[in-house]
Amino acid sequence: MNELGTTNASFQRACICYEQSRFDEARVYLEKVIEAEPNLATPCFLLANIHDKFKRQEQALFYLLKGAALEPQGVPAQVHLDLSRYLMGQGRLAEAIESCQRALKVDPKFTPARELSAELYRRQGKLDEALRSLRGLLVKDPALDQFNNKEHVDYSLSSKIWELTQQIDRVRDELESDSSVTSTARVEDRNLWHEGSDYARIGKLDVAEEQIQKAVQGSPNFAEAHFNLGVIRASL
Numbered sequence: 704m705n706e707l708g709t710t711n712a713s714f715q716r717a718c719i720c721y722e723q724s725r726f727d728e729a730r731v732y733l734e735k736v737i738e739a740e741p742n743l744a745t746p747c748f749l750l751a752n753i754h755d756k757f758k759r760q761e762q763a764l765f766y767l768l769k770g771a772a773l774e775p776q777g778v779p780a781q782v783h784l785d786l787s788r789y790l791m792g793q794g795r796l797a798e799a800i801e802s803c804q805r806a807l808k809v810d811p812k813f814t815p816a817r818e819l820s821a822e823l824y825r826r827q828g829k830l831d832e833a834l835r836s837l838r839g840l841l842v843k844d845p846a847l848d849q850f851n852n853k854e855h856v857d858y859s860l861s862s863k864i865w866e867l868t869q870q871i872d873r874v875r876d877e878l879e880s881d882s883s884v885t886s887t888a889r890v891e892d893r894n895l896w897h898e899g900s901d902y903a904r905i906g907k908l909d910v911a912e913e914q915i916q917k918a919v920q921g922s923p924n925f926a927e928a929h930f931n932l933g934v935i936r937a938s939l
Contacts, residue, residue, distance in 0.1 A: 710739045714746065726753045744774035764789065768798070771805055780810040787819055796823050837905055888922040895921070896928045903935060911935055 717732035730753050736746045747770030754763035767786065771778045783806035790799035800823045806816035817836050824833035888896070899914035912935050918928040 710736055713739075717746070717749065721749060721753070726756060729753060742773055744770040747773065748778075768802070771802070778805070778809065780806040780813040780816060783809065784813070784816050784819065787816070787823075791819075791823060791826075796827055799823050888918070888925040888928070892918040892921040892925055892928070896925070899928075899935075908935055 713732045713735045717729045717736065720726070720729035720732065730750060733746045733750045733753075736743065737750070740746075747766045751763045751766035751770060754760075754766065764786070767778075767782075771783060771786065783802050787799040787802035787806070790796075790802060800820060803816045803820040803823065806813055807820075810816075821833040821836040824830070824836060895914045895918035899911040899918065901911075902908075902914060903911035912932065915928050915932045915935065918925055919932060922928070
């Protein structure tokens with residue numbers, strides 16, 4: 704039997720063992736297949752499933768990443784995104800970005816992958832790349848045509864936006880850790896404050912100002928909203 708025939712036979716045996724829940728035997732056959740044919744994605748996915756069943760997360764991740772790299776279209780965009788978040792949690796930012804890019808190859812309109820890519824680039828200090836990731840989200844917003852109609856993007860503006868949103872996030876996190884601080888604001892006004900902060904994070908400062916202004920009007924003693932509003936207006 705030639706090498707290809709041996710590989711096919713090993714894969715068939717692996718599938719039979721897998722279907723019969725003889726996972727240890729299936730693993731041995733699949734490892735032989737991958738050793739002979741390292742560019743096959745399906746054995747990698749099966750091995751990832753086997754390791755996952757036995758809570759061997761590192762091995763499962765290894766084979767899932769390998770299979771995803773070999774055949775990105777064979778993995779749903781959400782799986783690539785989940786992998787990216789897992790890698791980000793381990794501090795493996797470059798690999799997390801690659802996984803986000805694979806998610807976007809599967810589904811170019813998959814917004815969560817663009818958002819996470821921007822955050823990963825921001826953590827790496829690559830604000831220009833972060834802005835490019837966000838451009839796909841902003842392209843349909845006429846209020847942000849400045850990002851899309853310039854031959855050269857104004858990266859000083861992107862830095863300003865990130866500094867602004869980081870400042871808002873720090874204040875929001877500090878205030879939310881003390882429920883007594885925000886207790887004077889109505890629930891709906893706190894929600895407007897959250898929405899305004901989120902809009903500021905993606906550079907939609909005019910909308911952010913409008914939302915936080917509504918929060919201030921509804922709860923005039925909402926000190927945190929007053930602070931954020933002042934920061935945003937100073938940046939416009």
